[in-house]
Amino acid sequence: MPSVVLRSTGIPAADRFDYWRDLMSSTHAPMDLRSDDACDFRARQRVIELGDVTVWPAAFPPVVFRRTAQHIRQADPENYHVSLLLRGEGHIFWGRQEVSRYPFSYHTNDTSRPYEIVSGKQRILLIGVEVPKAVLPLPRHRAERAIGLPMSGREGMGALLAQFLTQFTRNLNDYRLSDAPRLGVVLTDLVAAMFAHALESENLLPPDTRQRALVLRIKAFIQQHLADPHLTPTHIAAAHHISVGHLHRLFRTEGTTVAALIRRSRLENARADLADPICAGQPVHTIGARWGMPQASEFSRAFRAAYGVPPRDYRHNTLGAPGAFLSSDGEAPTGT
Structure with missing residues (x-):
């Protein structure tokens, strides 16, 4: 599966943090970053395009992400963001609302909402996913209610999504470019099913999405x-x-x-x-x-x-x- 690998270590140490800040703004959405490791910011990210959906495994030092109303006016890709946190921790603020995320839980976000994310002291390892709002098979007003709800990567639909993301990113060479659109549909269905489960609203999913999610659950059950x-x-x-x-x-x-x-x-x-x-x-x-x-x-x-x-x-x-x-x-x- 073709992908693009981006590393800050390929440029002078003094320029790495500025490079990474510009990269995050261009590949995801405009935002500000700050970090105590800015003087020598060592980060890497792989970008994998699956049709409309983007997957990006990444590793980086502790950092603060901040997206303001001004950033949103500047550019809004209208995506839902989902990150499976594999190492480290993060604390997310939407105005007065605050949630914390730890390994094998999901951070969810909406590019149309201002936020601030403060990571812990440990280096971060995650697999991020960007899903356009227009393709998620769940009513937008319900999907927005799912943002910030607790979602675990160890049980239910979250475990199934975690299995998909970790196996897919670990075995990229097993897939061809022609597989990308199909994999994007599978990934979108899993994100929608996880959102619906968190909302206790699985009946809102289209029949095709429910059926594909059920088949994936059954296949995982068989393997186990x-x-x-x-x-x-x-x-x-x-x-x-x-x-x-x-x-x-x-x-x-x-x-x-x-x-x-x-x-x-x-x-x-x-x-x-x-x-x-x-x-x-x-x-x-x-x-x-x-x-x-x-x-x-x-x-x-x-x-x-x-x-x-x-x-x-x-x-x-x-x-x-x-x-x-x-x-x-x-x-x-x-x-x-």
């Missing part, structure tokens, strides 16, 4: 429960309070079936373990059972049907002779 050999469409449907028929209809639009997704995911994880030197001392049937396939013969047949060789042969072809990656005490040696 692959080790359970009793993971079935009936179990999944019950966990999401829908009928089995509804579950199958959802996945029909995905071009696969629930059973096929479970089987493929289990086999992919098992294949990764078989190719991992750290797991070289573990019996093949143990790896199959770890991923919800406790019957060794069934695991072997399914693996061979998917990859053309039995799991034992796949491991041998990938790692070489059994035990080649183990030391005399049975532990994987350092550096493998």
Whole structure:
């Protein structure tokens, strides 16, 4: 996935803070910045365009952001801003309203409202998202009420959004430019669903958005429960309070079936373990059972049907002779 990486360290130390302040104003919205580290401001940001939506992982020293009414009159991109805070803390002020955000919580903002953000003393690491108000599938007056509400990255829709953002930014090379518009739609739906959940107003989401968000929740549930050999469409449907028929209809639009997704995911994880030197001392049937396939013969047949060789042969072809990656005490040696 193409992206642009911006670093302040590529210019003289005395000019870095001014550079970063101008950069934030041009890539996001006009604002003022101040920092105790202004004399040598070391920051980086990656800008990833996903259709209408922009994702920007960033790291920077403690800083104060301030956007005033004058800045808004100067330019207003009319975006909703969402940041998943991964390290550090921030304290946000909208007039007399104040909220604090800590790791794995979300900071939300509106470019049409004046604000001041004061970070803590620790270096900040976050993944920011800019979503145009015009594309968020939620009534604007309701979306504006969501700004500033508590939203966690550890549970519910916030956890699903956090998983998407961290995996996407970590594995950019797995995506092509042609994937960008689709990923932008997925991201917009997740932000809208998180806002609606915070408002307890999921019924305000368009049906298509609710359906896509539900499919994403189900897929995340499947990944989390692959080790359970009793993971079935009936179990999944019950966990999401829908009928089995509804579950199958959802996945029909995905071009696969629930059973096929479970089987493929289990086999992919098992294949990764078989190719991992750290797991070289573990019996093949143990790896199959770890991923919800406790019957060794069934695991072997399914693996061979998917990859053309039995799991034992796949491991041998990938790692070489059994035990080649183990030391005399049975532990994987350092550096493998």
